[in-house]
Amino acid sequence: MPKAGRMPALPGESGHEMKAFALNRQFNHDPGGAPVVIRLRRVSKRFGEIWANRDISLTIHQGEIHALVGENGAGKSTLMGLLYGHSRPDAGAIEVGGVAVRLASPRAAIALGIGLVHQDLLIFPQLSALRNILIGHEPSRWGWISETIARRRITSLCSEFNFAIDLDCPAADLPYAQRQQIELLRLLVRDASVLILDEPTSLLAAPEIERLFELLRRLRRGGRTVIFVSHRLNEVFALADRISVLRRGRLAGTWERSATTPAAVARAIMGEDEPSALDAAIGNGQQAPPQALAGGDLAAGNTAGMSRKAVPLLELTMVSTASLGQETGLERVSFQVAAGEIIGFGGIVGNGLRNLARALSGFLPLTSGRIVYAGEDITGASPASRIRAGLRRLPANPDEEAALPGRPIWENVVLGHHRRRDLGRAGIMRRTRVRTWVEQRLAELDVVYGRVDDPLQALSGGNRQKLALARTLAGEVRLVVLEQPTRGLDFRARAACHQQLRRMSGGGVAVLLCSHDLDELFALSGRLGIFFRGRLVGLESVPALDRQTAARWLLGAGDAAGAGQCC
């Protein structure tokens, strides 16, 4: 089976033959006439009563970048799981190189040249970069791992693709972008000819995204095939040769990029029926849309008058912290936030955004400086007292940091609000009141659920994120610190979330938004600040700030004089 399953188009086992082959192909790249690498024939996959994939017929050509887009729960992850051998289809056939194959495990998929870069990178933090690349595929001599040959091979790959990874450094100490490169190298060193990337850009900053795209284009020139799963239409249109849209488990269509428009693809993703969500989706794919909603105007208005007249709701003065894990500490950070303002902070993963959120919520002590909130010095205040004062935070990975796994939905929503006076009497929680309250909160953010007694795991990833957001925004809120609030959300949910945030800021709530997504930051923020190595490199009101400057700040080329003293 493995022999028969190998692609006839890629005869060689070794990288050299493969490259020679790739060179031959490089000059007559023609998606229409290119050989088919993978063909899906009416593939279906069912989980319980729900068809995650239904009758999907799709061809992937050799040497193309094929984008796969769709809403949360449209079936993208399931389909990629079928291709990578995580699960097997209930009906239909998968052909690789013209031969029907049974992908029983990821190992089988890799043997056929199919590799997957996971959205949440699968990295062993304590192992060196080299070991991480080799894991599961260690070259051995007499049963002992022989790193010399592998190291030579990987070093040459690194220089070929301009990766600057220190191979002996523990993966934990490498920045996110390089950890992603480790996953890519894992596939390249195994001669994978089809690379599947599941939302590879969600935690990358703009310049890193550009570098990743450059790399993918190079791989395409070398004859490899890339399947690119994404929520972001602008990236899809910048990169892909062809675009396939999944909608509710079915294939809504496949288009040549040159023959379609973002609007048409967005319509295919969402169906024709929802013009408002559609606008948001297209806006999301373009430059910052005009802030048409009332909340946006208000935020901008507040920004203008804030520094002189209004008393700030939050004021940080020369705040420094120790570093924590892979995240650099803050270094003399100062800024102010007014009530009703949406202030955005961007930065490459590891540059201090998480520690800013931790310091604000009381989980990371300051080494110097002070934080004043609502007129009171809260520098040493406990997390609980900050929550009571209306300072809330949505952590970056709510599943790990803010959820009770295995517990019912209602407990997860009421967590942190369980001491509300109207939900209990003499310390005993009143079940019917709690239930009604929870159902209202879930309805506000359109969380799709069965019963509030179902365990949390019954919800899809996007709905769990919405639930976490609902809990964070409920009750008496004056300032919310949101880390990646729309990570993993589709257009519609993202638009709903943005609308909710604008509504809240219109009602006087200050929103402090930490995100790696410049589009989102530009779309929502009144002012935008960028962190680099723990320092606030720049902070500027959004109409006055252009993307090139923000991108320069992301890489640390800030105006040092203005850093931290912007207001």
Place this chain on the structure above:
Amino acid sequence: MTSPRELIQNGLPLVAVGTACCVLLALVTGNRPVDLILTVVGGAWGSAESAMATLSKTPPLLLTGLAVSLAYRVGLLNIGGEGQLTLGALTTALVARSDWGLPGGFGLLPSLVCGAAAGALWAAPAMWLRQHRGVHEVISTLLLNYLALHLADYLVRGPLGDGSAMGRSVEIAPAAVIQPWFGSAVGGLGPAPLMALLLALGAWFWLERSVWGFEARAVGANRQAAAAAGIAVSGWQWRLFLMSGALAGLAGGIEVAAVHHRFYAAFSPGYGYDGITVAFLAGADPAWLWAGALLLAGLRATDKWLQLALGISPNAIFVIEAVLLLTVACRTALAAGLERGFGRIAARLRSAGGGSS
């Protein structure tokens, strides 16, 4: 509270495997399966006397089970019930030597409260090591058990003994005795099982319905999330772990006050460890601890009958117990298997019905 569906899912495999185990044991030892099952059930519940003996064995099992469950609900494993129970019993026996002159039933209070406090005190070092030195509580409580057992042994044979060579303390004052309602002190039935049951149900209500119980359970479900919601994580771990130690100490105290009326060397026949079994059988749900305690007490009460009636070693009971525990350990898999089996039959019936109509 567990739903009826879950109850069937958990209980059915248990009953099935227990019966199968008895049948196998009977066949291997050359007895009729019916005789064995009748002996096991009848030995525990066959007559008023045997039922009373079984019930009087439940309080220490129920209370140590509750001790393990409470700690487990904040994500901690208290393996130290044995030591906490032993020191609780010793302390109760010492305090109860003198009559404190309190009116009526209050005569019990000083000795039992001191017993519970001794249990909590013996749990405290494990918690301190966990919070401040990162020592896992399974290791520290286990080691503290040995310390407690030998300490109690030394004390009762030496400075705190009754002077005889028997390794026992003096008999407690009558005011500190839990008087039986029926029968004599040994094998009679007093209010102790009821007290233990009420404590367990109270703990259930507190955990499931109160704001504090919610916070404690949140700590057990995800420490990080609880902290992010402003809940004092280490505070709840301290409180429930001390409560756990206190309940184990109280188990020892009640055993002294209701049954033995004194402390003696090698006091506990392993009640502290049995508590782990009881908690495990009940899924750490205080509402179901009584079931686990009754099951275990029944098996323990029946062992001499096996020897007398059928000539089977009393140790056979431990085999049955172990198999039941293993069944609980893989009950999810068993329940899923049962469901699949039933599902397949149901599907076949459905398709057969569809074909004929």
